Amino acid sequence: xxxxxxxxxxxxxxxxxVTLTCxxxxxxxxxxxxxxxxxxxxxxxxxxxxxxxxxxxxxVPDRFSGSILGNKAALTITGxxxxxxxxxxxxxxxGGGTHWVFGGGTKLTVL
Amino acid sequence: QVxxxxxxxxxxxxxxxxxxxxxxxxxxxxxxxxxxxxxRQPPGKGLEYIGFIYYSGNTYYNPSLxxxxxxxxxxxxxxxxxSLTSVTASDTAVYYCARAVAGGxxxxxxxxxxxxxxx
Numbered sequence: 001x002x003x004x005x006x007x008x009x010x011x012x013x014x015x016x017x018v019t020l021t022c023x024x025x026x027x028x029x030x031x032x033x034x035x036x037x038x039x040x041x042x043x044x045x046x047x048x049x050x051x052x053x054x055x056x057x058x059x060v061p062d063r064f065s066g067s068i069l070g071n072k073a074a075l076t077i078t079g080x081x082x083x084x085x086x087x088x089x090x091x092x093x094x095g096g097g098t099h100w101v102f103g104g105g106t107k108l109t110v111l
Numbered sequence: 112q113v114x115x116x117x118x119x120x121x122x123x124x125x126x127x128x129x130x131x132x133x134x135x136x137x138x139x140x141x142x143x144x145x146x147x148x149x150x151r152q153p154p155g156k157g158l159e160y161i162g163f164i165y166y167s168g169n170t171y172y173n174p175s176l177x178x179x180x181x182x183x184x185x186x187x188x189x190x191x192x193x194s195l196t197s198v199t200a201s202d203t204a205v206y207y208c209a210r211a212v213a214g215g216x217x218x219x220x221x222x223x224x225x226x227x228x229x230x
Contacts, residue, residue, distance in 0.1 A: 001175075034215025038158070045207055045223050046158065051216035058218075089158050093215050098171040100160040100215075102150075 002026075004092055006103035012080045012110055020106050021072040022090030028071035033092040035073035037066060040105075041086040049088075050075060077108075085110040113138030115208050115221035123202075123228050129195040133208030133221060140189050141166045146211045147184060147191045151204040152223075159204075163211060164191060198228045 003025035012018035022035060029035060031053050038046040048057040050066035053073065063078045073092070077084055090103045119131035133147070140147065148163035162172035164182040172180050176195070184191040195202060206226055210219040 036215045036217070038217075045220040046217075048217050048220075052214045055216075057216070091158075091160070091215070091217075097213065097215070098163075099173065100163075102158040102160060105157045 002092075002094055002101050004090065004101045004103035006088075006090060006106045008104070009107045009109065012077070012084075012108065014080060014082060014110055016080050017076065017078045018080060018108065019069070020075045020077075020088055020090075020108070021069065022074070022092070022103050023072040024092070029068065029073045029092060031068065033073070033094065034097065035066065035068075036091045037064075037073075037075045038089045038091070039086055040089065046089065080110050082110050084108060113210065113219050115210065115219055117206060117208050117221045117224040119206075119224060119226070121225060121227060123198055123226060124230055125199055125228055126197055129193070129198050129202060129226055129228070131193045131206055131208075131224065131226070132190050133192070135189045135191070135210075140184060140191065141186045144212055146171075146213075148209050148211060149182070149193045149206060150209055150217075151206045153201070153204040161193065161195075161206075200228050202226070203228045 005023045037050040040046045054066040065076045087105045089105045114136045116134045123129045146163040149161040164170045179196045181194040205223040207223045208221040209217045211217045
């Protein structure tokens with residue numbers, strides 16, 4: 001069974017930089033998994049931040065960036081702001097892109 | 112700007128079938144560019160992919176749910192639907208409909224609808 005791993009929680013200081021990661025329980029994440037990242041505040045639908053590893057969705061500020069770091073996908077937030085405090089989910093496309101698997105999410109605290 | 116809106120019962124009895132519909136407005140459901148799908152989120156937990164359907168009717172389901180899931184698309188009413196059979200309490204979740212494109216982009220989300228499985 002494919003399991004996508006994320007840090008359960010992370011903290012960053014206001015104005016700081018944080019990198020969240022997205023891995024696989026077996027194997028490495030590659031661009032062929034089309035990693036994507038979603039931001040979710042309580043009670044709201046997710047908002048798509050990044051897709052295809054490093055492409056920002058429409059309207060997403062450039063302080064959010066995606067990459068592959070080692071064997072994982074990564075989301076880097078530079079200049080963290082108070083309203084960045086929420087949950088972040090990654091998703092990977094498996095099986096040639098027809099099957100998506102979401103990670104368990106990372107709760108980001110800005111303090 | 113395309114908008115997606117889920118509708119359906121908020122309460123379903125155990126062992127019954129959960130049925131939801133997503134209305135698409137402001138865009139064509141028949142476009143060859145897009146996939147239409149469902150993602151759910153149990154209360155206090157993470158997101159789970161349920162599946163996608165292409166306008167032609169081709170479907171792609173989460174293997175763990177495949178035996179209980181059916182999706183359909185109705186281009187005449189600009190809607191697509193989800194049916195999940197034999198539900199249990201573990202199927203209680205907010206169900207989101209979504210639009211996706213190849214390359215891993217979900218570019219539109221519905222607002223979500225809470226479905227509770229309880230007698």
